Amino acid sequence: MITKFIAEKFKSNLSRLRPAIGLRSKITLIACMLLTLPWIGYNYILEMEKLLRQGQEQTLIGTSRAVATALNERPNLFSDQASFLQSVQKGRDLYAYELSSPIKLDGQTNDWADYTEQMVHYGRDYVQFSRWPYQHNGIQFNHMVGKYDGYLYAIFEVNDDKPVMRRKGSSRVDRNDHLIIALTAPNGEFHRYVVSVYEDGWFNAWQINGDIADPADLVLESQIQGYWRTTDNGYNIELRLPLSMLGSKLGFAFYDVNNTGNREIETIIGTSNTNQIIKLGTVLIPSPEIENILKGMGHTSTRIWVIDRHQRVLAQSGDIQESNGVWSSSVKYGNKNSSWWTVLEEKWLHPLYYRYLINEPTEFSDSLKDAAKVEGVHISQALQGRGYSHWRQSSDGKAMILAAAYPIWLGDNVMGAVVAEESTIGIQTLRNRALEELLNALFAIILVGTLTLFLFASNISRRIRKLRNEAEHAIDTQGKIQHTIAASTNSDEIGDLSRSLAGMVSRLGQYNHYLENLSSRLSHELRTPVAVVRSSIENLSMQEQDEDSKRYIERAQEGVQRLNTILSSMTEATRIEQSLQGAEKELFPLNELVEGCMQGYQMAYANQIFRVDRCSEPVMINGAPDYLAQLLDKLISNAVDFSRDDHPIEVTLSQIDSQAFLTVSNHGPLLPENMNDQLLNSMVSVRTQSQQNKPHLGLGLFIARLITDYHQGKILLRNRTDKQGVEVCVTLPVATLEGISKN
Structure with a gap:
C-alpha cells in the first residue's frame, strides 16, 4: 500500500513536470512561419530567372537572324564546290582547321598535339593503286590541314617499313617515295606538285607541267615549303603553302617504292585522285570575308559561328567567356562602402548564402570538339530552314550555354546557318545579386519581427503568469480565500x-x-x-x-x-482550528502513541478486531501528541462505522526516508467516484440512511485534515487495490533528534 501511494505521488509530480507549450513558444512557432518568406522570395527570383532566360533566348535568336540576314543571297561567300555538294566525304573533302599558333616546320608533331583528335587515318580504304594485295602493314598515314596567318599547313605521319629516298645526283623524282600535291588555283586552274627528297631536311616542291618522269617539265615552286624527317615507323612531312595559291580543291597522294633495285611504284594512297581535276577532293578554308562581316557588325558580346550546309565552320567571332549576355552590364550597383553592414554581408551572410542557397558561377571551358562537324539539335533544325534555340552544357559540364541557330538562304536553298551562343553567367550574376538583396531584407524583417513578437509574447505571458499565480495564491486547496487579486489598470x-x-x-x-x-x-x-x-x-x-x-x-x-x-x-x-494556532509542538515517538491508542480502541470497540503493524525503531515526530491522538480517533471511528465486523481493521505505521506513513484500512463499501478529496471538506458525508443512528455532520475527516495540515503532512483517501474496502494514508515529516523537521 505504501509503495502504491509513493507511485501515485510520483506520477502526480511527473505530470506537473511535463513540459507544456507556453504562449511564447506558440508565438515563436508562429513567427517561424516568417521563414516561408525567403522560400517564396527564392522561388520568385527563380521564376524571374526563367523569364530572363526566355528573354535571352528571344534576343539570341534575333541576333542570329540579323547575322543570317546579312549573309543571305551572297553566293560569293560560300565555296563554289563544297557548299554545293549534296554531301562531303571525310578524308576526301578536307577541312582546314583554324590554328592557334604558327607551325614550326621541323618534321616533328609537337605543334600538332592539340589537334590529334582532328587527324584522319588513311589506310586500306584510301588505296588508289597497289601492285600487290594490300597488307595491313603496308603504307598508311595520319593527316590534317590547318590555316594560320595566310598559310595552309599540312602534317603527314607516314607509316612505311621501307622508305626509299632519291638517289644522289639523280634528276628523277618519281623513282622513290614521293608526295603529289594537286590543287585548283583561285581562278580554277589545275596544278600538280611533287615533293621528293634526297635526305631528311628542308625542301621545296616542284610543279609538274607535263610528264613527271621528264625533269624538263619540273619547275621549282619556292612558295611550297616543308620539312622531311625519317622516323622509326617511316617518316613525317610538314609543309605549308600560301592560301593565295589555293582554290576550292585540294588532294594529296603518296607514291610508295619498296624495291631499291627496280624502283617501281607499288602502292598509291592518298586523300583523293590527284591525276584528274574531276576526281580531286575539295578543301574548305574558314572564310575571312565572313569573319570581316561578323566583326563589322560589332557582335563581340556573343560568340557566333557561321557553318555551311555540311556543318563545317566557315567563320567564328567572339569569345564564350565574354559572351555572358547584356544582363551583367544592364544593372549597375552602387559602390560598396566599409560600413558595418557591408562587413557583415561579406564576412557572414554571403558565405552562408553561397553555401546553402545560391550557386556561384564557376569558371568553365567550352571548346569546339570538331569544327569540321558541328552538331546539335539547333543546327539540324536550322539546316532544315527553321530557327531554333537550345540549352546545352559546356564541354566540361560546369556551365549552361544557350545556343540559337538561324538558316542562311540562297534562293530557296539553305546554304548554311548562323549559330549564336551565350553563357548564363550574366543572368546568374543578376539573379545572385537580386537574391542577396532579397535575403538581406527578408532576414532583417524576420529578425525584427520575431524579436518583436517574442517580446510581445513575453509581456503577455508574464502578465498571464502573474494573474495565474495571484489566482492560485488567492484560494487554498480547501477553497478558502487567502489573498486578494490586484486589479490591473491596463485597458486590454x-x-x-x-x-x-x-x-x-x-x-x-x-x-x-x-x-x-x-x-x-x-x-x-x-x-x-x-x-x-x-x-x-x-x-x-x-x-x-x-x-x-x-x-x-x-x-x-x-x-x-x-x-x-x-x-x-x-x-x-x-474550536480545534482556533486551538491549533496556539498549540505547542514537542518531539515524541509516534509509534508509542499509536500503540497506546490502539490498546484503548480494542477495549472501546470490543466487537471489532484490530491488526497493528508498526516500526520497531522509534518514529520521531515534532508535533502535538493530543491532536495526533485525536486524528487517530477520527480515523478509527470512521473505519469502525464502515467496517464489517468479521474483518479486522489494519493499522500500519512505517518510515521511508524522511517520511512517516500511517495507514488505516478497513473492509467495507467503496468510496464513490470523484469523492476522495471532497470527503475531507466540512459538512460532507456519504453515510447511508441506515448508518445515521446518531447525529453525524461529516466533520470527522475534516478535523483530521486540519490536524494533518498543522503538522505539514498530507492525508489521502482511496479505495483499496483489492477493491474490498477503503484506506486512509497520512504522511508526516519525520523529525531529527534535534527536533527539526525534514520535509
Whole structure:
C-alpha cells in the first residue's frame, strides 16, 4: 500500500513536470512561419530567372537572324564546290582547321598535339593503286590541314617499313617515295606538285607541267615549303603553302617504292585522285570575308559561328567567356562602402548564402570538339530552314550555354546557318545579386519581427503568469480565500480579465467569510432556545404524567439531546482550528502513541478486531501528541462505522526516508467516484440512511485534515487495490533528534 501511494505521488509530480507549450513558444512557432518568406522570395527570383532566360533566348535568336540576314543571297561567300555538294566525304573533302599558333616546320608533331583528335587515318580504304594485295602493314598515314596567318599547313605521319629516298645526283623524282600535291588555283586552274627528297631536311616542291618522269617539265615552286624527317615507323612531312595559291580543291597522294633495285611504284594512297581535276577532293578554308562581316557588325558580346550546309565552320567571332549576355552590364550597383553592414554581408551572410542557397558561377571551358562537324539539335533544325534555340552544357559540364541557330538562304536553298551562343553567367550574376538583396531584407524583417513578437509574447505571458499565480495564491486547496487579486489598470483583454477575477475573488471572500461564521452564529443563536426547551421539558417531567405523556416527554428529551450534539459538533471544528494556532509542538515517538491508542480502541470497540503493524525503531515526530491522538480517533471511528465486523481493521505505521506513513484500512463499501478529496471538506458525508443512528455532520475527516495540515503532512483517501474496502494514508515529516523537521 505504501509503495502504491509513493507511485501515485510520483506520477502526480511527473505530470506537473511535463513540459507544456507556453504562449511564447506558440508565438515563436508562429513567427517561424516568417521563414516561408525567403522560400517564396527564392522561388520568385527563380521564376524571374526563367523569364530572363526566355528573354535571352528571344534576343539570341534575333541576333542570329540579323547575322543570317546579312549573309543571305551572297553566293560569293560560300565555296563554289563544297557548299554545293549534296554531301562531303571525310578524308576526301578536307577541312582546314583554324590554328592557334604558327607551325614550326621541323618534321616533328609537337605543334600538332592539340589537334590529334582532328587527324584522319588513311589506310586500306584510301588505296588508289597497289601492285600487290594490300597488307595491313603496308603504307598508311595520319593527316590534317590547318590555316594560320595566310598559310595552309599540312602534317603527314607516314607509316612505311621501307622508305626509299632519291638517289644522289639523280634528276628523277618519281623513282622513290614521293608526295603529289594537286590543287585548283583561285581562278580554277589545275596544278600538280611533287615533293621528293634526297635526305631528311628542308625542301621545296616542284610543279609538274607535263610528264613527271621528264625533269624538263619540273619547275621549282619556292612558295611550297616543308620539312622531311625519317622516323622509326617511316617518316613525317610538314609543309605549308600560301592560301593565295589555293582554290576550292585540294588532294594529296603518296607514291610508295619498296624495291631499291627496280624502283617501281607499288602502292598509291592518298586523300583523293590527284591525276584528274574531276576526281580531286575539295578543301574548305574558314572564310575571312565572313569573319570581316561578323566583326563589322560589332557582335563581340556573343560568340557566333557561321557553318555551311555540311556543318563545317566557315567563320567564328567572339569569345564564350565574354559572351555572358547584356544582363551583367544592364544593372549597375552602387559602390560598396566599409560600413558595418557591408562587413557583415561579406564576412557572414554571403558565405552562408553561397553555401546553402545560391550557386556561384564557376569558371568553365567550352571548346569546339570538331569544327569540321558541328552538331546539335539547333543546327539540324536550322539546316532544315527553321530557327531554333537550345540549352546545352559546356564541354566540361560546369556551365549552361544557350545556343540559337538561324538558316542562311540562297534562293530557296539553305546554304548554311548562323549559330549564336551565350553563357548564363550574366543572368546568374543578376539573379545572385537580386537574391542577396532579397535575403538581406527578408532576414532583417524576420529578425525584427520575431524579436518583436517574442517580446510581445513575453509581456503577455508574464502578465498571464502573474494573474495565474495571484489566482492560485488567492484560494487554498480547501477553497478558502487567502489573498486578494490586484486589479490591473491596463485597458486590454488581460486587464479586463484581471479586474473580473479580482471582483470575483472579493465576492467569494465575503461569501466564504459568511459561511465560516455561519456555524458559530447558528450555534450561538440556537443554544438559548435549546436551553429553554430543555428546561421546560425537565420541569414538565417533574409533574405526574400518564404513560403517553411520559413517552412524548422522553422523545422530546432525546430530540433536544440530539440537537445539542449537533450544535457541539458544529463548534468542534472551529474550536480545534482556533486551538491549533496556539498549540505547542514537542518531539515524541509516534509509534508509542499509536500503540497506546490502539490498546484503548480494542477495549472501546470490543466487537471489532484490530491488526497493528508498526516500526520497531522509534518514529520521531515534532508535533502535538493530543491532536495526533485525536486524528487517530477520527480515523478509527470512521473505519469502525464502515467496517464489517468479521474483518479486522489494519493499522500500519512505517518510515521511508524522511517520511512517516500511517495507514488505516478497513473492509467495507467503496468510496464513490470523484469523492476522495471532497470527503475531507466540512459538512460532507456519504453515510447511508441506515448508518445515521446518531447525529453525524461529516466533520470527522475534516478535523483530521486540519490536524494533518498543522503538522505539514498530507492525508489521502482511496479505495483499496483489492477493491474490498477503503484506506486512509497520512504522511508526516519525520523529525531529527534535534527536533527539526525534514520535509
